[in-house]
Amino acid sequence: MSKPVVSVVKFNDPYQSLRQSLDLSEGLKGFSKEDKILIKPNLVSWDFDLPFPPYGVVTTSAVMAALVRILAEEGFTDLTIGEAPLMVPKTVGQAMFKVLGYQKLKEQYGVKLVDFNEEKFVKVDCGGFELSLAEKALEADKIINVPVLKTHNQTKVSLGIKNLKGCLNRKSKMFCHGAQNDLNHTFPHIIEKLPVALTIIDGVFGIAKGPGPTGKAERLNLLVASKDPLAADVVGAALLGYSASDVEHLVYFAKRSGGSINLADIDVQGEDVAACAKFLDYDWEWTPGDTGPLGYAKRGIKGLAVRKYDNTMCTGCSMLFNPLLIMLMSAYKGEPFPNVEVVSGKVQKASPGFDKTVLFGRCACALNKDNPNIKKAIAIKGCPPDLKEFEQMMREEGIMCDYNEYVKYRHYIYHRYKAGDGFDMGLYSI
Structure with a gap:
């Protein structure tokens, strides 16, 4: 049996780097020009009231724009970007599309912009429980999954398989976090119901103690691509310093799919994984007596x-x-x-x-x-x-809790990222 191919490429020019990544992984092999393609970024949330550093939290617009351009050049015309961001309390998908510059992709390439929270969801049997998935995701011929290379304080890493939780409605997301459910044994069922044909992990930035902006971001300059979603996540985990065998949801999905979580079973093209890896801690340390941080x-x-x-x-x-x-x-x-x-x-x-x-x-x-x-x-x-x-x-x-102290903290975490260190907000606009 041939090994799944995963490309690891250094990010320099968004278009050229992504082209190289897709060429090495043969990422578009098997796609048809008539395919309805859904692109699923990680747009978990945004804050329109306080400073929000998106580094390592949401997919960069630079990678999204490069991907859409490549797809258009290859003759793909039926393109949709879809996501169900956090509702606090109402959905902010269209507002996020606007702030991230996606309107230009709509104008230039005819890309449809869909906030799943505003659309229909369909109940799907996931083997012992039901989840409500976005109808637009189920209707796609191919899904290109574009997560961020980041850690997660509940699941250690949040990569391609975890990113598809953004195809659920709010009730199903809450079910995944249920008292009677193991989070790591619920969301891996989502990918089994969706036509995910390509995973591109945006590692321009990564974040420690994610998934939100209160973690510490790093400029990593990496792109990972594969037609095999498990292999992509195994490599992504390794780049964050984690063996897939220590990531429960990857172990669980591998058992269900028959795939391997052994890095040696993957044909890595491009950069050396060990040379590019940088450990980013996922967890906030608590006292032994569980009395606080x-x-x-x-x-x-x-x-x-x-x-x-x-x-x-x-x-x-x-x-x-x-x-x-x-x-x-x-x-x-x-x-x-x-x-x-x-x-x-x-x-x-x-x-x-x-x-x-x-x-x-x-x-x-x-x-x-x-x-x-x-x-x-x-x-x-x-x-x-x-x-x-x-x-x-x-x-x-x-x-005497003081909300203004939290506001000051938000300004601090935003301004600690300096352009001279590679933290460029221009990567989140088009």
Whole structure:
């Protein structure tokens, strides 16, 4: 049996580098000029109110524009870009397409721009459970999957297989994070239902402690391409410093598909994987007693126990968990907190012995509504929660969280990326 081919190419000129990547991987082999092609980038979210550094978080517009140009030059005319970004609380797909310059692709090449959240979803049997997939994705003849080369604090890496979670409706995304489900054993079923013909991993930037912008981005200058989605992710994981055997969703998918997670079983064309690899940590370190981030302990924060996020926390709450930590830290003035516990997600139950319990998000509120261990509940019920409401309710309890400190933090993480270090916002416009 021949080995799956994966190309690893250094990113210089977007068009030339992607051309080389597709040539080495024979990425367009088997495509027909009549194919309805759906391009699925990673556009997980955007922030239109506060500074948002997209590096390593969303697919670069430079790679997307180069891909569309190549497809047009090869005679493909039925092109659609589709995504279902995070709803906070409403969908922002069309606004993201605009800010990323995709309107120019529509004008120049006739590319259709589809926010799946505004379209129809179809229930699909995934073997023991149902997921609702975007009808536009199911109707495509070929899907070109264009994820980012990034880590993920719940799944270690987020590459091609994980990126297809963006083809689900909101309810199904939440199901993947269910109390009775293993996240790593749900979303790998999605790719089995979709005609994914090519994976292109955008590694212009990568991010540690992803998937959101509060992680630390790196300029990596890599493109990975393959017609084999598992092989692409195995190589992508290796480039981030992880063996696929340590990434549960890749192990799970390999068992289901009969594929290999051994790098030696892949024909890598182009750059040497080991020479290009750079370890990016996926996890935020917590105290051994699960009382909060190690940074809290180092600062001497006492009287507060923030339980570590788990896989049942959906992306909406996950994106707000770091802001929660920043705002709690802003309330610390050297005195202990008034014996407070913070729980989140769908399985964390309030512990006995605390005077106040913060229930962060609708799921935590529902799970703990009759918990006898709670003396005073501070219920932040939103889905996802509202940070301004969190600030107000904490202040009513004498815990002086400051939303403005989080705003300052957002400005800090945006401005820490310098153009001289390769962080060019021009790569996110067309």
